[in-house]
Amino acid sequence: MPLSDTGEISLEELQLAARNHGMPLEALRWPVTPPGLHYLLIHYDVPLVDPASWRLEVGGLVEQPLSLTLDDLRSRPAAEHAVTMECAGNGRARLTPRPISQPWLHEAVGTAVWGGTPLVGLLEEAGLEPGAVEVVFTGLDRGIEGGEEQAYQRSLGLHDALMPEVLLAWQMNGAPLLPQHGFPLRLVVPGWYGMTSVKWLASIEVVHQPFRGYQMTAAYRYRDQEDDEGEPVSRIQPRSLMAPPGIPDFFTRARTVQLGPVELEGRAWSGCAPVAGVEVSADGETWHEARLERDVEGRWAWCRWTFRWDPPAPGEYVLACRARDEAGNVQPDDAPWNLGGYASNSVQRVPVTVA
Amino acid sequence: MPLSDTGEISLEELQLAARNHGMPLEALRWPVTPPGLHYLLIHYDVPLVDPASWRLEVGGLVEQPLSLTLDDLRSRPAAEHAVTMECAGNGRARLTPRPISQPWLHEAVGTAVWGGTPLVGLLEEAGLEPGAVEVVFTGLDRGIEGGEEQAYQRSLGLHDALMPEVLLAWQMNGAPLLPQHGFPLRLVVPGWYGMTSVKWLASIEVVHQPFRGYQMTAAYRYRDQEDDEGEPVSRIQPRSLMAPPGIPDFFTRARTVQLGPVELEGRAWSGCAPVAGVEVSADGETWHEARLERDVEGRWAWCRWTFRWDPPAPGEYVLACRARDEAGNVQPDDAPWNLGGYASNSVQRVPVTVA
Numbered sequence: 001m002p003l004s005d006t007g008e009i010s011l012e013e014l015q016l017a018a019r020n021h022g023m024p025l026e027a028l029r030w031p032v033t034p035p036g037l038h039y040l041l042i043h044y045d046v047p048l049v050d051p052a053s054w055r056l057e058v059g060g061l062v063e064q065p066l067s068l069t070l071d072d073l074r075s076r077p078a079a080e081h082a083v084t085m086e087c088a089g090n091g092r093a094r095l096t097p098r099p100i101s102q103p104w105l106h107e108a109v110g111t112a113v114w115g116g117t118p119l120v121g122l123l124e125e126a127g128l129e130p131g132a133v134e135v136v137f138t139g140l141d142r143g144i145e146g147g148e149e150q151a152y153q154r155s156l157g158l159h160d161a162l163m164p165e166v167l168l169a170w171q172m173n174g175a176p177l178l179p180q181h182g183f184p185l186r187l188v189v190p191g192w193y194g195m196t197s198v199k200w201l202a203s204i205e206v207v208h209q210p211f212r213g214y215q216m217t218a219a220y221r222y223r224d225q226e227d228d229e230g231e232p233v234s235r236i237q238p239r240s241l242m243a244p245p246g247i248p249d250f251f252t253r254a255r256t257v258q259l260g261p262v263e264l265e266g267r268a269w270s271g272c273a274p275v276a277g278v279e280v281s282a283d284g285e286t287w288h289e290a291r292l293e294r295d296v297e298g299r300w301a302w303c304r305w306t307f308r309w310d311p312p313a314p315g316e317y318v319l320a321c322r323a324r325d326e327a328g329n330v331q332p333d334d335a336p337w338n339l340g341g342y343a344s345n346s347v348q349r350v351p352v353t354v355a
Numbered sequence: 356m357p358l359s360d361t362g363e364i365s366l367e368e369l370q371l372a373a374r375n376h377g378m379p380l381e382a383l384r385w386p387v388t389p390p391g392l393h394y395l396l397i398h399y400d401v402p403l404v405d406p407a408s409w410r411l412e413v414g415g416l417v418e419q420p421l422s423l424t425l426d427d428l429r430s431r432p433a434a435e436h437a438v439t440m441e442c443a444g445n446g447r448a449r450l451t452p453r454p455i456s457q458p459w460l461h462e463a464v465g466t467a468v469w470g471g472t473p474l475v476g477l478l479e480e481a482g483l484e485p486g487a488v489e490v491v492f493t494g495l496d497r498g499i500e501g502g503e504e505q506a507y508q509r510s511l512g513l514h515d516a517l518m519p520e521v522l523l524a525w526q527m528n529g530a531p532l533l534p535q536h537g538f539p540l541r542l543v544v545p546g547w548y549g550m551t552s553v554k555w556l557a558s559i560e561v562v563h564q565p566f567r568g569y570q571m572t573a574a575y576r577y578r579d580q581e582d583d584e585g586e587p588v589s590r591i592q593p594r595s596l597m598a599p600p601g602i603p604d605f606f607t608r609a610r611t612v613q614l615g616p617v618e619l620e621g622r623a624w625s626g627c628a629p630v631a632g633v634e635v636s637a638d639g640e641t642w643h644e645a646r647l648e649r650d651v652e653g654r655w656a657w658c659r660w661t662f663r664w665d666p667p668a669p670g671e672y673v674l675a676c677r678a679r680d681e682a683g684n685v686q687p688d689d690a691p692w693n694l695g696g697y698a699s700n701s702v703q704r705v706p707v708t709v710a
Contacts (some may be wrong), residue, residue, distance in 0.1 A: 006363070007366055008361070008363030008364060008365065009363060009364075009365070009368070009369045010363065011362055011363035011448075012606055012607055012608070013364070013370060014364045014368075014370075014448065014458055014460065015460060016606070016608075017369060017372040017373055018372055018376065018377045018458075018459070018460055018462055019376075019379045019462070021374075022373045022374065023371065024374045024397065024400070024401060024535070025449060026401050026533075027401065027405075027534075029403050030403075030534070034533050034534050034535065035391050035533060036390050036391030036392075036393070036533055036535060036536075037391075037401075037533075037534070037535055038391070039390070040391075042379065043605050044602060044603050044605065045379070045381040045599075045603060046379060046381050046445075048381075048384050048385075054636070055704070088461075092369045093366075093369060097618050099604065099641040100606075103369055103373075104373070106375055107371060107373055107374070142602050143602045143605055144602060144603070144604040144605065144611060145604070145605040145606075149602070169437065177392055177434070178389050178390060178392075179382075179385070179389050179392070180379070180382075180389065180391060180392055181391075200556060244400075247400070247497050247498045247499060247504070248498045248499070249498065249499040249500070250398050250399065250401050250498055250499065250500040251367055251371070251455075251456065251500070253367070253368055253370050253371075254505075263490065266545060291455075304494075323592070325435065345449065349582030350458050
């Protein structure tokens with residue numbers, strides 16, 4: 001991925017930002033993100049799919065290949081999970097040097113209630129043959145990336161593919177999937193960065209060796225230099241974000257808060273383990289424990305945090321929040337840099353003027 | 356508005372682009388824009404509104420001030436209009452020098468079916484008093500703009516406010532308004548740029564002189580220099596856009612099309628008069644009439660256009676389309692520059708590689 005040392009954004013990056021929108025941070029106030037505010041990353045184009053002719057093909061190393069309509073899928077056991085999904089590139093545009101790709105600041109996140117059927121049931125029905133090691137998911141979206149024409153494809157190792165929470169989802173928040181979220185069917189892998197949750201699913205293939213597709217070997221790896229093999233990006237690292245308090249300036253988004261107590265609020269999540277706590281600071285040195293509230297059901301959704309802040313005097317402050325999870329992962333002040341700008345979960349800082 | 360002579364985008368502009376998303380141009384294939392793909396411009400923050408305590412206040416120069424709940428409004432005569440809405444700043448980021456604000460390229464547009472009650476009925480019920488000249492609409496969104504703390508406010512002259520198509524809308528595409536589109540109630544002024552359709556409506560006030568608020572006198576005026584008084588921005592100028600054919604490169608969005616006939620398609624609209632025609636060019640010199648299809652009901656929605664293009668040989672082409680309306684307005688090759696970058700409806704050019 002090319003790098004930029006300037007704070008200026010290229011026209012190509014702007015083109016991506018205009019298509020692939022984030023979640024405005026005031027939407028952290030909603031437990032489940034309203035449709036249209038959930039972040040979106042679409043590698044190629046949103047395909048226009050005719051649900052009548054659409055089929056999901058299940059094949060490869062299986063005893064019984066399947067070709068399923070949406071109604072066939074709907075007749076299978078149903079499951080629903082509230083899932084906080086985040087783009088692996090969230091935070092990338094704040095890095096120096098800046099990896100040149102979709103220029104996310106903080107806002108590539110959202111929570112939805114996904115409804116569908118567990119993948120494990122479908123794989124059991126098809127019957128895995130000996131020698132199966134991975135499952136490859138292919139979407140209907142086609143494009144060129146790194147000079148290579150491709151459909152969007154990602155794989156999961158067998159152990160991960162059989163996790164009971166992995167869904168083939170046809171519903172988002174009780175309604176059919178929106179076109180941009182993968183209509184008619186998508187994969188949802190709770191706890192993993194969004195690149196794994198393949199949209200517009202066309203086929204599932206069980207294979208006997210690790211899949212070497214572009215999105216597995218070229219993209220979505222932690223590497224410091226182009227010729228590193230690197231480590232695959234997988235689970236979401238802990239992050240907390242604050243709904244910026246007070247009122248914004250239209251252009252700079254700078255915040256002004258009235259003197260007096262203010263309830264700060266935000267959300268925190270981790271794909272590695274449940275959130276153990278969130279701390280808040282108004283001076284960058286002293287940290288105070290926020291109050292946690294699990295207001296969305298289940299293990300895979302963010303929790304809400306609140307903290308009553310009483311600024312001592314008018315002036316300039318920099319608010320910050322940081323999350324930790326039950327596996328001992330702590331959101332770092334400065335996340336380690338990598339070439340793709342992945343998992344860049346440095347502590348968010350929100351400058352405010354108290355007036 | 357400050358100007359930039361470089362093609363590079365500032366961090367502040369990127370912050371706005373990450374919040375205020377456009378409609379990915381492949382969504383031109385849908386007659387009514389799916390929720391979440393319709394463009395959004397939010398000057399301040401999306402407010403979190405409790406519909407139980409919310410009221411619409413109607414006052415000023417009226418015989419009978421009103422304070423209405425959502426149920427009160429719903430008991431009034433219902434109306435529905437399919438409306439193509441566009442941001443007045445659409446196209447701004449392609450200008451040189453570039454007005455520094457929300458950096459729209461082409462995609463600040465969308466079509467929705469808005470449902471509510473005609474404003475004219477409510478104004479008749481309240482009873483206009485002599486001397487009424489304008490109606491001021493105030494939203495619940497607050498912020499700072501041009502150094503001035505304000506709620507978002509716009510006015511309409513009496514003649515425009517009484518147009519029968521102007522709606523107080525509580526529905527979008529048959530569902531309650533999404534928070535980001537103005538829940539619980541917004542104004543919808545068909546044919547006008549989006550700044551007029553005030554969201555999160557809190558009050559309607561009839562006044563005896565032209566309203567001098569920031570969004571009327573400082574913003575949204577056609578002017579060439581800061582000290583011009585300028586002309587107010589109002590109706591949408593004709594524009595047509597093409598859904599880029601073929602497949603995209605992830606980063607550059609450059610398009611590759613297979614040799615052979617391809618059906619080009621897009622949409623065209625004008626707030627001034629019905630669309631009279633769309634022409635398509637593949638060489639920038641010869642223009643061919645496209646086929647028009649009015650596939651969304653009513654006067655205020657875009658129409659679809661198609662054109663079968665058969666590229667003579669592999670190579671590089673620049674596709675273009677231009678609309679004209681029944682009032683004789685023609686989409687220009689290069690729209691006149693203005694300080695705010697408003698109504699910048701220059702012909703879209705789509706480079707494609709035929710391979």
